[in-house]
Amino acid sequence: MVASGASDVDTSTSKHLRGKYAICGIGETSYRRGSDQTTRSLATWAIKNAMDDAGMNAGDVDGMLSYSGNDSTFSTFVAGDLGIRLNFYMDVHGGGSSTECLIGIAIGVIEAGLCKTVAIYRAMNGFSAVRIGGTGARSAAPVTGDQIHHRAYGWQSAGQMFAPSFLRHMYDYGTTPEQVAHVKVAHSNHASNNPKAYYKTRLTPEDVVNSRVICKPLHLLDCCVETDNATCIIVTGIDRARDCPNPPAVIQAIAGRTCKPRADMHYQHGPISTVAGYYAKDILWPNAGVGPEDIDVTGAYDAFTFTAMLQLEDYGFCKKGEGGDYVSSGIINLGGARPNNTSGGHLCEGYTHGMSMVIENTRQLRGEVDDFCPIGPDGKRQHTYDYAEGGCRQVKGAELTANLGWANPGTGSAMVMAKDR
Amino acid sequence: MSDWSKVTRPIPVPDEWTKPFWDAAKRGVLELQRCQNCGDFQHPPYATCVNCISTDLKFEPVEGGGTIYAYTIMYHTGDQRFAGAVPYASIIVEMDKAPGAFLPGNLLGVPYAEAKVGRRVEVLFETLNDDITLPQFRLAQTTSTA
Numbered sequence A: 001m002v003a004s005g006a007s008d009v010d011t012s013t014s015k016h017l018r019g020k021y022a023i024c025g026i027g028e029t030s031y032r033r034g035s036d037q038t039t040r041s042l043a044t045w046a047i048k049n050a051m052d053d054a055g056m057n058a059g060d061v062d063g064m065l066s067y068s069g070n071d072s073t074f075s076t077f078v079a080g081d082l083g084i085r086l087n088f089y090m091d092v093h094g095g096g097s098s099t100e101c102l103i104g105i106a107i108g109v110i111e112a113g114l115c116k117t118v119a120i121y122r123a124m125n126g127f128s129a130v131r132i133g134g135t136g137a138r139s140a141a142p143v144t145g146d147q148i149h150h151r152a153y154g155w156q157s158a159g160q161m162f163a164p165s166f167l168r169h170m171y172d173y174g175t176t177p178e179q180v181a182h183v184k185v186a187h188s189n190h191a192s193n194n195p196k197a198y199y200k201t202r203l204t205p206e207d208v209v210n211s212r213v214i215c216k217p218l219h220l221l222d223c224c225v226e227t228d229n230a231t232c233i234i235v236t237g238i239d240r241a242r243d244c245p246n247p248p249a250v251i252q253a254i255a256g257r258t259c260k261p262r263a264d265m266h267y268q269h270g271p272i273s274t275v276a277g278y279y280a281k282d283i284l285w286p287n288a289g290v291g292p293e294d295i296d297v298t299g300a301y302d303a304f305t306f307t308a309m310l311q312l313e314d315y316g317f318c319k320k321g322e323g324g325d326y327v328s329s330g331i332i333n334l335g336g337a338r339p340n341n342t343s344g345g346h347l348c349e350g351y352t353h354g355m356s357m358v359i360e361n362t363r364q365l366r367g368e369v370d371d372f373c374p375i376g377p378d379g380k381r382q383h384t385y386d387y388a389e390g391g392c393r394q395v396k397g398a399e400l401t402a403n404l405g406w407a408n409p410g411t412g413s414a415m416v417m418a419k420d421r
Numbered sequence B: 001m002s003d004w005s006k007v008t009r010p011i012p013v014p015d016e017w018t019k020p021f022w023d024a025a026k027r028g029v030l031e032l033q034r035c036q037n038c039g040d041f042q043h044p045p046y047a048t049c050v051n052c053i054s055t056d057l058k059f060e061p062v063e064g065g066g067t068i069y070a071y072t073i074m075y076h077t078g079d080q081r082f083a084g085a086v087p088y089a090s091i092i093v094e095m096d097k098a099p100g101a102f103l104p105g106n107l108l109g110v111p112y113a114e115a116k117v118g119r120r121v122e123v124l125f126e127t128l129n130d131d132i133t134l135p136q137f138r139l140a141q142t143t144s145t146a
């Protein structure tokens, strides 16, 4: 479906940036457990891969953004390692939902004239060093500030903190773990067609609900895989992007980091099972000039099966309360009407704090997803659109994608991208 | 029934906003911060009312029971101090007489499976050391309505 909003561009608002910036380069390292590399080394490789993808040299990149939670390396080191002289850089604190938001910041600083092209990276030893699951160094940290209101009662990891939102959704709407397990099933099917995926085995809903319970209603297989990796996205103006070797993924709109009231204690101010997308959708869709019904591929952040479901619901892909039906209907599968996380996402491919889902949708819009399909004499992949195990994962005719980034129930970001005309 | 006997909980550190809450808990009283301008309760305590940004805030005793609003059952814990208690119920409770302020707690004294949305609970106090007493919850002993 072609973006229908071109004629309603109001140049007096921020919407006039619709279609003016693009992702021109993407890069990643392998998704592993045990990288035996520093985050600085991982970051360097990911950025170099993205520069190669964009056909850019050190002199072509003059801006850098990164995000981390005190578990990574800084732009000034990495830029130097790559011979890049920076006109702009910033390293920000954050995990999930940073990707889309930092792309928005990149557009802002380029628009303001600070620099011309921005490389955004996330480098993490998410398995070997700092584990989001809350084991290792995180559990030894002292209890301070607002943490006193949960740590003393045995809440700590992301899954433990989010679980009450998931359970209350089940109570209010009759959502079942069996329905939501289909998120993992779909992503595992997608991952089986992704040579890079850490977990490539196809699973059934029974596999998910029969895996051991971590914290009700989350089973082990409802939780994402912690891995070591770095990822990079290069953002530049649309004209420059059109000179790059690969077709641009054109940025239509971004929302982020949009918050519920009192994001740090979100359940004190509004339904606990409502997520930030409830607010972000009112920025995303008008600025993009399209609605959820126009989207061909979604990238709903899957730290847990439930996070993908809650976001798809609150961004309006289905009615409130019908997320369980939506994710178990087949819509989110390859071959369905609107596949989600065609790489396998955080649940199966690897854990990147959101970058890999934007990289995947960029590849979808290029028509160049790196699956098991043969590469033709022109160097381009000959997609079969046969989604059987070990086959294709390119969505036929993908023209519009939506990424829905998640930090926690109270904070999220989102982005709509389009295939270039 | 969760076995809490081997758990040594992280000790909360009171600060300028939370000290009255902890001082009251030590006396065996649940006190929550209330805006004297708009009447809203809020928890945890802050410098201003998050509803009307008034700074006229006081801690008021909150009696009676509450209802489990949401919960989870922990079967696995990264913080090894809690490993001895799994599975255990961590609950979020809305108090009848402090609408809008939600309190975290554990459901004590009954099997963890008794934690359900909508269950009636009441406050009890768990002494952690000479300084800190933790407000906690058990199923309501008396029948009362919200």
Ligand SMILES: [Zn+2]
Binding pocket: B035, B036, B037, B038, B039, B040, B049, B050, B051, B052, B053, B054
């Ligand atoms: Zn007030």
